[in-house]
Amino acid sequence: MKKHLIIAALALVVAAFISCKEKDGRGSEAVTVANVSAENDFGNKQNLLFGKIYREITDIPELQFLENHRGYGGKVIRANDGRFGFSYYFDENENIYCFFEEFTQRDASGRPGYKILDTIHIGKLNDRERFIFDCQQNETEQDSEIFAIVLVKDDNDFRDKPYFDNIVRAWRANTMTGRIMPIESLKGIKGVNNDYGI
Numbered sequence: 001m002k003k004h005l006i007i008a009a010l011a012l013v014v015a016a017f018i019s020c021k022e023k024d025g026r027g028s029e030a031v032t033v034a035n036v037s038a039e040n041d042f043g044n045k046q047n048l049l050f051g052k053i054y055r056e057i058t059d060i061p062e063l064q065f066l067e068n069h070r071g072y073g074g075k076v077i078r079a080n081d082g083r084f085g086f087s088y089y090f091d092e093n094e095n096i097y098c099f100f101e102e103f104t105q106r107d108a109s110g111r112p113g114y115k116i117l118d119t120i121h122i123g124k125l126n127d128r129e130r131f132i133f134d135c136q137q138n139e140t141e142q143d144s145e146i147f148a149i150v151l152v153k154d155d156n157d158f159r160d161k162p163y164f165d166n167i168v169r170a171w172r173a174n175t176m177t178g179r180i181m182p183i184e185s186l187k188g189i190k191g192v193n194n195d196y197g198i
Contacts (some may be wrong), residue, residue: 042197043102043178044118053104053113057089060116068092075133078144079175085146086133086173096122096131099149100173100180119179120171128152129168132191135162142192145172146183150191157193164191 004159029191045051054060058067066089074087098120125131128151135146148170157164167190170183183189 022172049116053115094124118180134192138188158195162196
């Protein structure tokens with residue numbers, strides 16, 4: 001019980017570090033900024049994690065609660081010569097935390113650092129919802145800036161369907177603004193099933 005209270009308190013600390021929150025249709029908090037400033041500043045400077053650099057996510061004290069994360073993943077965003085990346089982590093309660101990052105100088109072993117531009121706390125998914133971080137829009141090639149929550153019929157969909165078209169929510173890690181922005185119109189967005197046929 002004490003462990004769960006500590007984890008909950010740390011999650012609240014991270015939420016406190018994020019100053020601008022938006023409510024989506026289900027009431028969960030999405031950490032992002034909807035208004036781009038007049039100067040069109042790059043990255044979400046209102047996010048108190050903005051500019052923090054790490055090699056391991058737990059290098060950032062505010063994110064120590066992810067030390068025992070259940071899972072994670074990431075990708076290089078192909079726009080802008082692969083200068084940006086996207087990573088996500090599940091905490092031990094299956095809440096999802098997403099990070100939009102810019103790659104920094106490599107260390108002596110060749111590993112890059114990651115500078116946080118913006119973050120979003122998606123929370124825990126409902127039954128049959130799945131997190132997809134490879135998407136396409138309007139029959140284009142994969143758009144590596146888009147990630148989404150999709151609704152699946154059952155786990156057989158991962159074997160039988162190349163795409164998921166029942167999109168619940170979607171966001172863009174916008175490489176022109178350095179911010180994670182919700183996508184209002186979900187029409188034409190499909191989640192790419194990377195496990196199709198396996």
